[in-house]
Amino acid sequence: MKNTIDINCDVGEGIKNEHLLMPYISSCNIACGGHFGNAETIDKTIQLAVENKVFIGAHPSFPDKENFGRKSMHISHQKLQKSIENQLALFTNRLSLVAEKLHHIKPHGALYNLIAVDKNFAETFLKSIGKYTKDIFLYVPYNSVIEKLAIKKNIKIKYEVFADRNYNNDLTLVSRNKENALITDVKDVLSHVLLMCKGSVKTISGELKTIKADTFCIHGDNEKAVSILEYVSKKLQEHEIKVA
Numbered sequence: 001m002k003n004t005i006d007i008n009c010d011v012g013e014g015i016k017n018e019h020l021l022m023p024y025i026s027s028c029n030i031a032c033g034g035h036f037g038n039a040e041t042i043d044k045t046i047q048l049a050v051e052n053k054v055f056i057g058a059h060p061s062f063p064d065k066e067n068f069g070r071k072s073m074h075i076s077h078q079k080l081q082k083s084i085e086n087q088l089a090l091f092t093n094r095l096s097l098v099a100e101k102l103h104h105i106k107p108h109g110a111l112y113n114l115i116a117v118d119k120n121f122a123e124t125f126l127k128s129i130g131k132y133t134k135d136i137f138l139y140v141p142y143n144s145v146i147e148k149l150a151i152k153k154n155i156k157i158k159y160e161v162f163a164d165r166n167y168n169n170d171l172t173l174v175s176r177n178k179e180n181a182l183i184t185d186v187k188d189v190l191s192h193v194l195l196m197c198k199g200s201v202k203t204i205s206g207e208l209k210t211i212k213a214d215t216f217c218i219h220g221d222n223e224k225a226v227s228i229l230e231y232v233s234k235k236l237q238e239h240e241i242k243v244a
Contacts, residue, residue, distance in 0.1 A: 002197045004242045006158070006215040007229070008139070010059055010108065012037050012045035013068075015221050022048050024229035026243050027055035027215065029106040029139070032091035034061035034083060035069025042094045056100055057139070060087040060128075061108035069109040070176065077124040084128035092132075104158065105129055106139035113173070116144035126153060142212040143171055158214040163193050163232070164222050166204045171211065174204055184224045186231035193232060197241065 011018045012030040022028070030045045031037035049056050061069035063083040073080075088105070095102060107115060107125060115122040122145045129138070133153070139160040140147040150157050164183045166174040174181045183189050193216055195202060201211045218228055233243060 009220045020226045022052035024233045029057045029059035032087040055103035057104035058091045072110045081128040104137040115146045122146045159212040161213040163216045
């Protein structure tokens, strides 16, 4: 059982609940213009992260605000690389204005899912973040294509799991198109987290699968996000697990 975990949230996505989330998390992933965001939203979210001593990460995505980055795009590797480079340039520029460091990069939505299974796009993604990888962590799912390539390239990784999402037997996330994709009951989220702290996850069919977990995501746009974080944070303390 882990005694220290990282809890992260996707933020700066227009929900405007960051001030309620930040006190309960240890790292955040800030939208940087692909699926949402601009200089103003980035600046506001960075400031909240600084005030709450939360590690700051960039959350690049497909350049698709219309679909919030949740649909896979037919896009050339060259255009995708250029878009991600531009998103990260914008983000790191805003970060430099307050003399803060980039802690990690976490791809968003459909891009995250694609590079977990597609080697060519995973290679393109790693090229696009290449200038940052010496000093940051890359958040990746366990047993994924992007994980294996990152390790081969000596990129520091943190294994990410999802506290408020259900898993299929192959450790992919249950599609958001299905009713059982999200976990919203606070007790169910806690059970999910505690089991993953022990290195296992119960899939949607009830099977136990091995998983590695360094950072636990609770989605900022989950309608129960704040109540989930309040409850889980309190109960983790009772299990002598520190969020840091």
